[in-house]
Amino acid sequence: MAEPEATSLRHLPAVAAVLATAEAAVLLERHGRVATTDAVRQAIDEARGVLRTALAVAPTATEVAQIARGLLEARAPALRPLFNLTGTVLHTNLGRAVLAEAAIDAAVEAMRHAVALEYDLADGTRGERDDHLRGLLCELTGAEDATVVNNNAAAVLLCLNTFALGREAVVSRGELIEIGGAFRMPDIMARAGARMVEVGTTNRTHPADYRNAINTGTGLVLKVHTSNYRIQGFTAEVGARELAAIADASGVPLLNDLGSGSLVDLSNYGLAKEPTVRQAVEEGARLVTFSGDKLLGGPQAGFIVGDRVLIDQINSNPLKRALRVDKLRLAAIEATLNLYRDPDRLAERLPTLRFLARGKADIEAQARRLQPAVAERLGDAFLVEVGDCLSQIGSGALPLDTLASSALMVRARGSQKALEHLAAVLRTLPRPVIGRVADGALQLDVRCLAEADETLFLANLAELNTDGLAAHTP
Numbered sequence: 214m215a216e217p218e219a220t221s222l223r224h225l226p227a228v229a230a231v232l233a234t235a236e237a238a239v240l241l242e243r244h245g246r247v248a249t250t251d252a253v254r255q256a257i258d259e260a261r262g263v264l265r266t267a268l269a270v271a272p273t274a275t276e277v278a279q280i281a282r283g284l285l286e287a288r289a290p291a292l293r294p295l296f297n298l299t300g301t302v303l304h305t306n307l308g309r310a311v312l313a314e315a316a317i318d319a320a321v322e323a324m325r326h327a328v329a330l331e332y333d334l335a336d337g338t339r340g341e342r343d344d345h346l347r348g349l350l351c352e353l354t355g356a357e358d359a360t361v362v363n364n365n366a367a368a369v370l371l372c373l374n375t376f377a378l379g380r381e382a383v384v385s386r387g388e389l390i391e392i393g394g395a396f397r398m399p400d401i402m403a404r405a406g407a408r409m410v411e412v413g414t415t416n417r418t419h420p421a422d423y424r425n426a427i428n429t430g431t432g433l434v435l436k437v438h439t440s441n442y443r444i445q446g447f448t449a450e451v452g453a454r455e456l457a458a459i460a461d462a463s464g465v466p467l468l469n470d471l472g473s474g475s476l477v478d479l480s481n482y483g484l485a486k487e488p489t490v491r492q493a494v495e496e497g498a499r500l501v502t503f504s505g506d507k508l509l510g511g512p513q514a515g516f517i518v519g520d521r522v523l524i525d526q527i528n529s530n531p532l533k534r535a536l537r538v539d540k541l542r543l544a545a546i547e548a549t550l551n552l553y554r555d556p557d558r559l560a561e562r563l564p565t566l567r568f569l570a571r572g573k574a575d576i577e578a579q580a581r582r583l584q585p586a587v588a589e590r591l592g593d594a595f596l597v598e599v600g601d602c603l604s605q606i607g608s609g610a611l612p613l614d615t616l617a618s619s620a621l622m623v624r625a626r627g628s629q630k631a632l633e634h635l636a637a638v639l640r641t642l643p644r645p646v647i648g649r650v651a652d653g654a655l656q657l658d659v660r661c662l663a664e665a666d667e668t669l670f671l672a673n674l675a676e677l678n679t680d681g682l683a684a685h686t687p
């Protein structure tokens with residue numbers, strides 16, 4: 214056996230020979246010399262591996278170039294758009310909020326042109342990058358001053374580091390949250406240089422617990438929104454208003470970390486009530502932090518609003534420079550916040566709110582429209598029905614509140630393996646389709662499928678490689 218293997222290995226074309234083929238000329242033009250040469254080397258390596266383990270004929274130079282083409286074309290952009298049919302509107306792993314058209318346009322303009330980022334157009338002198346948003350944020354929240362950083366995790370870190378570096382930060386044991394990505398309140402406190410002082414118990418914290426803990430070494434009192442869990446049963450917490458009074462009496466600022474935070478009363482849109490940022494400010498917290506890409510529906514960002522003297526101190530912290538936001542996002546944030554000045558048309562213009570506020574009947578009608586084409590495309594191996602499901606808001610916002618929705622429920626007529634295979638194949642589409650497997654069905658919740666994207670959705674599905682999809686049928 215050694216003889217034929219060695220012979221076929223000898224017949225493997227050299228890199229230069231492959232690059233000289235007409236097939237490779239196209240690749241060189243499209244992908245450049247470096248990437249093409251890399252792909253050709255990889256293709257030759259793969260062929261060598263095959264020849265070592267199996268008796269086969271060495272590929273020709275053109276055949277190697279064709280393998281290289283496959284490798285190059287498989288490298289689709291990692292961040293290409295996909296269809297989020299998971300039913301989770303603000304899916305952290307899928308990039309959270311999709312932006313409003315106005316925000317997209319503003320970001321594109323800022324990308325393409327120079328902008329007065331830190332430049333005062335009125336008198337031609339240096340300006341502040343926060344100036345553009347300060348007015349809007351104050352108007353929308355009722356706060357005296359505002360600043361913007363990379364995300365809400367950064368906002369909390371910066372507040373802790375500014376006011377509790379080498380000092381104590383007081384927080385209830387019921388609010389020591391962990392959110393995704395290893396953001397744990399105790400760890401963030403440690404990294405910010407603050408000594409965490411826990412008060413109360415997991416289920417009950419009283420005013421006296423805070424009063425007893427606050428002393429001359431206290432830099433900050435924290436109230437943290439328990440975004441992704443809820444403590445129920447025999448519970449007690451100190452409300453923000455009362456806690457603000459306790460902190461004020463000792464001259465220590467209260468930071469209220471709202472997490473998601475909303476600028477509008479969500480109950481107007483049929484959703485559960487969340488405290489708005491304006492309420493949190495009004496309740497007396499000296500600082501309030503919240504996210505840009507959760508319920509607010511903008512790009513990733515963290516907002517800190519509150520007392521001017523405190524915001525000034527935050528802005529003078531050298532860490533602020535490391536956590537600042539670039540012009541693209543500032544442009545998108547400004548455009549997003551501007552939409553909130555016209556609440557009547559907000560749900561129409563802000564995709565996050567539009568998706569969250571969508572009625573079940575509308576979603577179900579859409580699922581029924583799509584059902585025949587999807588059933589036909591998936592073939593006899595699958596049963597495609599329209600069924601009820603529950604969407605989630607996501608990103609830890611209102612964790613226990615689900616929204617009645619409608620999905621294409623795909624079930625395998627054969628083994629369950631077929632369903633897993635289908636889910637995997639849907640992820641390889643030019644525009645990957647991400648659903649959720651639950652109760653023996655692949656659920657494609659169409660809440661987040663814009664009506665305008667239906668044609669695109671079906672055209673994309675037409676690219677589905679149905680080979681092997683029926684293989685698991687008994």
Ligand SMILES: *Cc1c(COP(=O)(O)O)cnc(C)c1O
Pocket residue numbers: 364365366367369390392396437438439440441470471472473503504505506514515608609
């Ligand atoms: C989500 C959240 C954060 C972190 O916000 P990001 O914008 O994701 O960095 C911090 N605190 C709370 C309470 C949250 O819910």
